[in-house]
Amino acid sequence: MKDHIVSSFNEELKELAGRVVEMGGLAETLVHDAVSALLRQDRELATRTIAADRRLDNMQAELEELCISVIARRQPMASDLRDIIAAMRISNDLERVGDMAKNIAKRTLAIESEFNNKQLAVGVEHMSDLALEQLKAVLDAYTSGDLEVVQRVHLRDDEVDALYTSLFRQLLTYMMEDPRSITMCAHLLFCAKNIERIGDHATNIAENIYYMISGNQLPADRPKTDELADSSAV
Amino acid sequence: MKDHIVSSFNEELKELAGRVVEMGGLAETLVHDAVSALLRQDRELATRTIAADRRLDNMQAELEELCISVIARRQPMASDLRDIIAAMRISNDLERVGDMAKNIAKRTLAIESEFNNKQLAVGVEHMSDLALEQLKAVLDAYTSGDLEVVQRVHLRDDEVDALYTSLFRQLLTYMMEDPRSITMCAHLLFCAKNIERIGDHATNIAENIYYMISGNQLPADRPKTDELADSSAV
Numbered sequence: 001m002k003d004h005i006v007s008s009f010n011e012e013l014k015e016l017a018g019r020v021v022e023m024g025g026l027a028e029t030l031v032h033d034a035v036s037a038l039l040r041q042d043r044e045l046a047t048r049t050i051a052a053d054r055r056l057d058n059m060q061a062e063l064e065e066l067c068i069s070v071i072a073r074r075q076p077m078a079s080d081l082r083d084i085i086a087a088m089r090i091s092n093d094l095e096r097v098g099d100m101a102k103n104i105a106k107r108t109l110a111i112e113s114e115f116n117n118k119q120l121a122v123g124v125e126h127m128s129d130l131a132l133e134q135l136k137a138v139l140d141a142y143t144s145g146d147l148e149v150v151q152r153v154h155l156r157d158d159e160v161d162a163l164y165t166s167l168f169r170q171l172l173t174y175m176m177e178d179p180r181s182i183t184m185c186a187h188l189l190f191c192a193k194n195i196e197r198i199g200d201h202a203t204n205i206a207e208n209i210y211y212m213i214s215g216n217q218l219p220a221d222r223p224k225t226d227e228l229a230d231s232s233a234v
Numbered sequence: 235m236k237d238h239i240v241s242s243f244n245e246e247l248k249e250l251a252g253r254v255v256e257m258g259g260l261a262e263t264l265v266h267d268a269v270s271a272l273l274r275q276d277r278e279l280a281t282r283t284i285a286a287d288r289r290l291d292n293m294q295a296e297l298e299e300l301c302i303s304v305i306a307r308r309q310p311m312a313s314d315l316r317d318i319i320a321a322m323r324i325s326n327d328l329e330r331v332g333d334m335a336k337n338i339a340k341r342t343l344a345i346e347s348e349f350n351n352k353q354l355a356v357g358v359e360h361m362s363d364l365a366l367e368q369l370k371a372v373l374d375a376y377t378s379g380d381l382e383v384v385q386r387v388h389l390r391d392d393e394v395d396a397l398y399t400s401l402f403r404q405l406l407t408y409m410m411e412d413p414r415s416i417t418m419c420a421h422l423l424f425c426a427k428n429i430e431r432i433g434d435h436a437t438n439i440a441e442n443i444y445y446m447i448s449g450n451q452l453p454a455d456r457p458k459t460d461e462l463a464d465s466s467a468v
Contacts, residue, residue, distance in 0.1 A: 001366075068319055071305055071315070072310070072311060072312075072315050076306070076307075078306075085302055088375060158373050172416055172420055175416050175420075176413045177408070179410045182406055182409050182410050182416075183406055186402075186409075187407055189423065190423075190427070193424070205298070
């Protein structure tokens with residue numbers, strides 16, 4: 001059975017890209033809200049963030065279905081196929097960014113004590129600002145096709161990793177000094193790790209945009225792999 | 235330019251499935267070795283596990299490329315397309331299982347003190363046995379097409395989650411009792427989380443096999459989502 005109205009292939013590709021951008025906007029909002037909720041101990045915002053993540057999951061499932069249907073109906077070659085595969089991969093990363101935000105929001109609800117350590121709060125905020133900046137930059141580059149931005153994001157991932165490593169050490173010190181803070185700090189360890197992973201997803205997205213536009217893998221053979229490896233051990 | 239020898243489409247699908255199975259075998263070995271290295275503080279095995287993960291990454295990249303090339307060359311419809319998409323998704327999960335194993339191995343190298351708490355060791359081992367059992371079961375089901383096994387794996391994910399929650403609490407208690415153990419226990423918290431996530435990947439694989447065989451999503455509307463959500467907050 002054939003549809004009577006068949007939109008053009010180009011329109012379908014535009015539709016896919018539009019949905020990726022929409023998902024990106026929602027993912028950014030979730031991260032921003034989750035970290036705000038954590039820092040202000042705003043349980044209501046945390047609860048809303050958890051609920052909103054489900055929308056991102058649905059958007060991803062729908063986008064993937066659409067991609068598969070486009071591949072099945074059209075016979076996309078070379079660069080068009082790359083666009084579709086990139087859209088699938090990027091939406092996958094964005095869905096996982098949402099999972100990270102949801103996890104931070106859940107931990108906000110689990111932390112019962114006050115988040116009253118100014119130094120830790122500054123560290124978390126600084127790290128999440130940078131991760132969000134990276135995410136925004138790649139999403140803009142997805143629309144603009146600016147490969148320079150893509151490469152810059154790829155190279156800056158180690159800054160997020162360095163902030164994470166420093167925060168990890170701070171949290172351990174704080175736990176040793178005040179054992180009553182151990183439960184809260186354990187949750188913060190995971191929150192910090194989640195933010196670091198958001199940075200990793202931004203880097204993955206950068207790699208996929210580069211592949212989509214150029215048809216090649218990003219040069220420098222993923223320098224991130226080793227740096228990440230180091231930081232992911234803490 | 236056309237190849238002179240073009241293997242049949244069926245052979246290509248078999249080749250894809252064979253590669254998924256091979257990746258699965260390597261992923262299992264990596265998890266097993268990483269946890270053994272952690273429990274026995276075997277730095278040499280940890281180092282080998284980290285190196286071996288790179289092979290899994292390469293296998294995944296090659297498999298994905300092959301999938302894309304098959305989609306581009308053939309015009310697979312319905313169930314064949316589902317097979318290919320499932321192979322891509324499952325290989326993605328297996329690659330991430332390898333990342334979890336690598337992370338455990340890296341933490342093994344980071345933990346300098348002796349891992350001498352018998353109770354914690356038993357907890358970690360029990361949890362990883364169950365996660366590995368789940369992974370093995372889905373990989374067997376991928377070959378046999380046994381949907382009952384698939385559904386069982388899907389339902390048992392909350393057992394891994396429950397073990398994780400219990401281990402999380404044990405680790406916090408241990409940290410409070412002995413502040414000198416804080417650094418080691420922080421690494422163990424992440425190791426336990428990694429094992430829990432291996433269980434999640436086994437569940438994802440179960441969902442993908444179900445989709446591949448039946449064309450539908452697993453019934454019960456992913457009960458895991460909420461249970462996981464609860465456990466992932468600790």
